[in-house]
Amino acid sequence: MTQITPQPGILQIAPYQGGASHVAGVSDAVKLSSNENPFGPPEAACEAVRRSAHGLHRYPPTDHGALRAAIAEAHGLDPARIVCGVGSDEILHLLCQAYAGPGTEVIHTEHGFAIYRIGALAAGATPVEVPEASRTTDVDAILAACTEATRLVFIANPNNPTGTMIAPEEVRRLADGLPGTALLVLDGAYIEYVEGDDGGAALVEARDNVVMTRTFSKIYGLGGLRVGWGYAPAHVIDVLNRIRGPFNLSAPALAAAEAAVRDAAWVTRCRDENTRLRAWLAEALAGHGVPSDPSHGNFILARFADRAEAEACDEYLKSQGLIVRRVGGYNLPDCLRITVGDEAACRRVAHAVGQFRGGAR
Ligand SMILES: *Cc1c(COP(=O)(O)O)cnc(C)c1O
Numbered sequence: 476m477t478q479i480t481p482q483p484g485i486l487q488i489a490p491y492q493g494g495a496s497h498v499a500g501v502s503d504a505v506k507l508s509s510n511e512n513p514f515g516p517p518e519a520a521c522e523a524v525r526r527s528a529h530g531l532h533r534y535p536p537t538d539h540g541a542l543r544a545a546i547a548e549a550h551g552l553d554p555a556r557i558v559c560g561v562g563s564d565e566i567l568h569l570l571c572q573a574y575a576g577p578g579t580e581v582i583h584t585e586h587g588f589a590i591y592r593i594g595a596l597a598a599g600a601t602p603v604e605v606p607e608a609s610r611t612t613d614v615d616a617i618l619a620a621c622t623e624a625t626r627l628v629f630i631a632n633p634n635n636p637t638g639t640m641i642a643p644e645e646v647r648r649l650a651d652g653l654p655g656t657a658l659l660v661l662d663g664a665y666i667e668y669v670e671g672d673d674g675g676a677a678l679v680e681a682r683d684n685v686v687m688t689r690t691f692s693k694i695y696g697l698g699g700l701r702v703g704w705g706y707a708p709a710h711v712i713d714v715l716n717r718i719r720g721p722f723n724l725s726a727p728a729l730a731a732a733e734a735a736v737r738d739a740a741w742v743t744r745c746r747d748e749n750t751r752l753r754a755w756l757a758e759a760l761a762g763h764g765v766p767s768d769p770s771h772g773n774f775i776l777a778r779f780a781d782r783a784e785a786e787a788c789d790e791y792l793k794s795q796g797l798i799v800r801r802v803g804g805y806n807l808p809d810c811l812r813i814t815v816g817d818e819a820a821c822r823r824v825a826h827a828v829g830q831f832r833g834g835a836r
Contacts, residue, residue, distance in 0.1 A: 482599055483577070483599055484595075484596040484597065484598070484599045484600070485596065485597060487596050488592075488593050488596045488597065489804070491589055491590070491593060492804065493509065494506065494508025494509035494798070494800050495508055495798050496508070496509075496798065497798075498793050498794075498796060498798060501796040503796055504796040504797070504798055505796060505797055505798065505816060505820045505823065506798050506814075507797060507798060507799050507800075507813050507814040507815075507816050507820060507824065508798045508799055508800040508812075508814065509698070509800075509814065510635065510665075510693060510772065510773055510774050510812075510814045511692075511693075511696070511698055511814065512693065512694055512695070512696035512745055512773070513814075513815075513816045513817040513820060514696065514744075514745055514748070514817070515696040516695060516696035516697050516731065516735055517695075517696070517734070517735055517738040517741035519734040519735070519737070519738055520695070520696075520697060520731040520732070520734045520735040520738075521731070522734070523727075523730040523731050523733065523734040524700075524727045524730060524731050526730065527726050527727040527730040527731075528727070530726060531726070531727075533726065534722055535722055535724060535725055535726040535729055536729070537721040537722060539557075539558075539559040539724060539729060540554075541729070541733055542559055542702075542704075542724075542729050542732055542733045542736075543557040543559065543704075545732075545733045545736050545737055546704060546736050548737075549736045549737060549739065550673075550676065551676075552676060552706055553680070555709065555712070556679070556680075556706055556707060556708070556709060556712055557704055557705070557706055557712075558704065558705045558707065558712050558715045558716060558719070559702065559703070559704045559723075559724055559729075559732075560702075560703050560704065560705065560719065560723060560724075561701045561702070561703070561723050561724060562690060562692060562701045562702065562703045563662065563664060563688040563689060563690040563692075563703030563704070563705070564590055564703065565703065565719070565723065566688045566703055566704070566705040566715070567590050567591065567594050567629070567660070567662070567688060568590075568594045568597065569715050569718055569719055570594070570627060570658070570660060570686065570705075570711075570715070571594035571595055571597065571598040571600065571627065572594075572597075572598050572718060573714045573715060573718055574626045574627055574658055574714075575594075575595055575598040575599075575600035575626045575627055576598055576599050576600055577599040577600070578600075578624065579600045579601070579624050579625070579626045580600065580601045580602075580603045580622060580624040580625045580626065581594070581595035581598075581600045581601070581602050581603065581625075581626065581627045581628075581629070582603045582605055582617060582620055582621070582625060582627070582628040582629065583595075583602060583603070583604060583605070583628075583629045583630075584604070584605050584606075584607050584612050584613070584617070584629075584630060584634070585604055585605065585606050585607040585806055586607055586610060586634065586636065586637050586802075586805045586806055586807055587604075587629060587630065587631065587634065587805075588629070588631050588634070588635050588662060588664075589804065589805070591629040592604075595627070600626070600627075601624075603620055603625075605617050605620045607637075609768075610637040610639055610768055610776070610807075611634075611637065611639040611640075611641065611768075612630050612632070612634060612639070612640075612641045612645075614641065614645050614648055614649045614652075617630075617649060618649065618652045618653070621652075621653060621654050621657060622654075623654065623656070625653070625654055625656065625657045626656060626657055626658065627657065627658050627660060628649070628653060628657055628658070628659050628660065629660045629662060630646075630649075630659075630660070630661060630662065631661075631662035631663075631664060631665075632646065632661055632662070632663065632666070632674075632675070633665045633666070633668070633669065633770070633771035633772045635664065635665065635772060635774070635812075636774070636776055636800070636802045636805050636807065636810070636812040637768060637776050637807075638767070638768060638769070638770030638771055638772045638774060638775065638776050639768050639769070639770075639771070640669070640771045643672075643675075643678075646659075646661065646675060646678065647678060650678060650682055650684060650685050653684060655684075657684065658684055658685070658686060658711070659684055659685045659686070660685075660686045660687075660688065661674065661675040661678075661685065661686065661687045661688070662688050663675065663687055663688060663689050664688070664689070664690045664692070664693055665693055665694075665771065665772035665773065666689065667693070667694040667695075667742055667746060668693075668694060668746055668749055668750075668771060668772055668773055669771050670746065670750075674687050674689065675687045676706055679706050679707060679708065682708070683708045683710065684708075685707075685708075686705055686706070686707040686708075686711055687705065687706045687707070688703060688704070688705045688706075689703060689704050689705075689706070690702070690703040690704075691703065691731075691732045691735060691736075693773060694742055694745050694746065694749075694773070695732070695735040695736070695741075695742070696735075696745075697728075697731055697732065697735060700725075700727065700728040700731055700732070701724075701728060702724060702728050702729075702731070702732040749773045749815050752815050752816075752817075752818060752821050753770060753773070753775065753815045755821060755825075756775055756813070756815060756821045756824065756825060757769075757770070757775055759821075759825035759828075759829075760775065760777055760824075760825065760828055762829075763825070763828050763829045763832045763833075764832055765777050765778065765779065765828055765832065766778050773814060773815050774812050774813060774814045774815060775812070775813050775815065776802070776807070776810050776811075776812050777810060777811045777812075777813055777828075778809060778810050779809050779810065779811070780809065781808075781809050782803070782808040782809050784809070785801070785808065785809050785810060785811050786801070787831070788811060788828065788831050789801055789811055791827065791830070791831040792811075792824070792827050792828070792831070795823070795827045796823075797820075797823060797824055797827055799811045799812065799813045799814070799824075800812040800813070800814075
């Protein structure tokens with residue numbers, strides 16, 4: 476028996492399961508399992524990556540100055556309060572490493588994003604799961620769960636995989652009610668899909684206990700390059716910069732993200748198309764007896780009668796070359812999360828669910 480063991484908590488982590496991308500024997504499978512943008516990144520981002528190939532022998536900048544300036548300009552923010560990471564996942568992990576640890580608690584919600592629990596356990600902290608109200612963040616339940624040991628409260632708004640979100644006044648009420656030792660982390664991975672919402676940026680600026688995280692993996696179509704960022708009070712930025720790797724982001728990733736964030740027209744186009752197709756798909760599924768909550772993201776959480784029906788539908792969709800996401804690991808065994816693809820993909824999903832439900836009756 477080896478005496479070499481990892482820190483407490485680490486072996487409690489169930490390894491993260493990514494969305495599947497292949498179906499055996501199917502060549503034209505459509506991947507709708509990871510909430511990727513079906514239209515990909517803006518062309519300017521691809522061009523920036525090609526140009527960056529000429530300087531691959533050089534280390535990238537450590538301060539991400541150009542990218543932070545571009546983000547600040549695009550969103551009207553203070554560049555000094557932005558920190559960039561290897562996906563927003565890295566920012567979430569750094570927050571756990573910096574503020575949580577043995578003897579402390581990290582709050583996440585019943586159907587919250589998997590990384591919150593993983594980050595808490597990796598830091599040796601105790602994850603605390605709080606109930607939601609009809610698959611929606613419940614501010615009162617979170618406030619009731621806070622203790623002297625609470626250090627971090629994670630909510631995604633809109634949340635993945637539920638697609639639901641809470642109003643800015645509710646977010647503010649949550650920030651107001653937290654104990655003085657706790658930091659509220661607003662994960663805005665899908666906020667660009669919500670027109671006119673700042674993701675909590677103004678709240679970050681008005682307080683000392685709120686952090687917002689954002690990503691280039693979703694609407695910007697750059698999941699393969701791994702770039703995310705956080706907007707936080709100066710004291711938090713200072714802490715995160717002490718522990719992040721000095722060269723955490725590669726030069727091609729920095730260049731692509733900078734080009735992408737300057738392309739506001741791309742974001743608008745992708746958001747409008749998502750809004751249109753999401754409404755169409757939700758209505759088509761409802762017409763086949765498969766309801767969903769109004770989604771604010773680029774995916775729909777389709778609800779079935781029970782786990783058996785959800786899994787049977789998943790198998791049928793797979794046989795039709797359509798890869799969606801099972802969400803039993805999110806305490807939603809009777810649901811499937813379906814990314815809003817392009818128009819052809821949405822029509823294929825609606826048709827296949829219709830065939831499945833027709834056959835079921
Ligand atoms: C996809 C997603 C992220 C983004 O992760 P990256 O590391 O930036 O790719 C963060 N939070 C939620 C809720 C997500 O669904």
